[in-house]
Amino acid sequence: MSPAEEPYLQRACPACGSESLDPTWRMTSEPVAETASFSDLRQSWRGFFKEGKHFFTYRRCQSCGQVYSPRYFTPGQLAELYRQMDDNTGGLPEALLAKTQRGYLDLLRHHAELEPGGYLELGPDIGLFTREALRAADFAPCWMVEPNLAVHPALEELLRGKEHHLLADSAEIAQVPDGSLSLVVAIHVLDHLLEPQPLLELLQKKMRPGGSILVVTHNQQSFIAQIFGRRWPAYCLQHPQLYAPSSLEKSLGRAGFQQVQVRGTKNYFPVMYLLQHFLFASGLGRVALPGFPAWRIGLKLGNIAAMARKP
Numbered sequence: 001m002s003p004a005e006e007p008y009l010q011r012a013c014p015a016c017g018s019e020s021l022d023p024t025w026r027m028t029s030e031p032v033a034e035t036a037s038f039s040d041l042r043q044s045w046r047g048f049f050k051e052g053k054h055f056f057t058y059r060r061c062q063s064c065g066q067v068y069s070p071r072y073f074t075p076g077q078l079a080e081l082y083r084q085m086d087d088n089t090g091g092l093p094e095a096l097l098a099k100t101q102r103g104y105l106d107l108l109r110h111h112a113e114l115e116p117g118g119y120l121e122l123g124p125d126i127g128l129f130t131r132e133a134l135r136a137a138d139f140a141p142c143w144m145v146e147p148n149l150a151v152h153p154a155l156e157e158l159l160r161g162k163e164h165h166l167l168a169d170s171a172e173i174a175q176v177p178d179g180s181l182s183l184v185v186a187i188h189v190l191d192h193l194l195e196p197q198p199l200l201e202l203l204q205k206k207m208r209p210g211g212s213i214l215v216v217t218h219n220q221q222s223f224i225a226q227i228f229g230r231r232w233p234a235y236c237l238q239h240p241q242l243y244a245p246s247s248l249e250k251s252l253g254r255a256g257f258q259q260v261q262v263r264g265t266k267n268y269f270p271v272m273y274l275l276q277h278f279l280f281a282s283g284l285g286r287v288a289l290p291g292f293p294a295w296r297i298g299l300k301l302g303n304i305a306a307m308a309r310k311p
């Protein structure tokens with residue numbers, strides 16, 4: 001059977017394995033993804049500005065509170081969809097993106113002293129955060145888990161002269177020596193994974209005692225998520241689950257991490273870019289606005305960073 005013909009996956013809670021769902025809450029798109037064909041969803045997968053955005057219905061786990069889609073793409077369908085992804089950054093200027101990354105690093109340094117040792121980053125893209133992290137401590141070797149092969153040359157360039165390994169798949173993390181990593185980083189990765197919990201547990205095993213982990217996700221309980229409702233951009237086909245401070249803290253705790261701390265993070269945007277997205281989310285459609293690249297603003301836009309340590 002080709003991935004396009006497979007029925008969508010039926011999932012238990014990705015955090016605790018329970019199948020019981022809170023009957024009092026659900027978030028659905030109009031139309032829902034569950035009843036759409038794979039070829040329709042393939043069209044919907046790309047692009048932010050689309051009429052009739054689909055997503056798989058989100059429910060809340062009755063046992064642990066994790067928000068997730070009980071129906072979702074199969075691993076084969078996901079592989080096919082991610083092959084057609086290009087740029088994840090939405091065309092934002094690199095200087096603003098770097099400012100956002102430095103904010104993550106400041107939070108991390110505030111949480112714990114960064115010590116040299118192995119470094120592993122999931123989904124580094126072109127290595128914007130990696131570049132900041134390497135200025136903070138002499139990490140080596142560097143393990144980069146990046147399925148998008150198109151950015152591997154940029155990562156090669158960034159890590160030239162350092163011991164490093166570019167991995168295309170998280171299954172390859174098995175080759176990282178146990179107890180060797182000083183810092184593990186996953187920025188906007190966990191809410192994309194079909195099975196985040198076993199991966200967190202594996203990463204914990206690969207870390208040395210006292211090592212730190214930094215996880216950045218969307219915050220499903222943020223003010224902005226509540227006012228936008230189903231139009232909140234993170235309710236989308238790319239996110240099989242969505243975290244909030246409580247569920248992120250529980251997931252890290254369950255994977256064996258301690259001293260978990262969750263903070264809101266700031267993202268830096270050009271003002272006009274924000275206004276354009278705001279108008280779209282308000283239902284006014286795509287509005288062309290002038291650039292004014294110097295107008296920028298740092299907003300706590302509903303993202304959270306969790307820092308934790310391996311005991």
Ligand SMILES: [Zn+2]
Pocket residue numbers: 013014015016017018061062063064065066
């Ligand atoms: Zn659960």
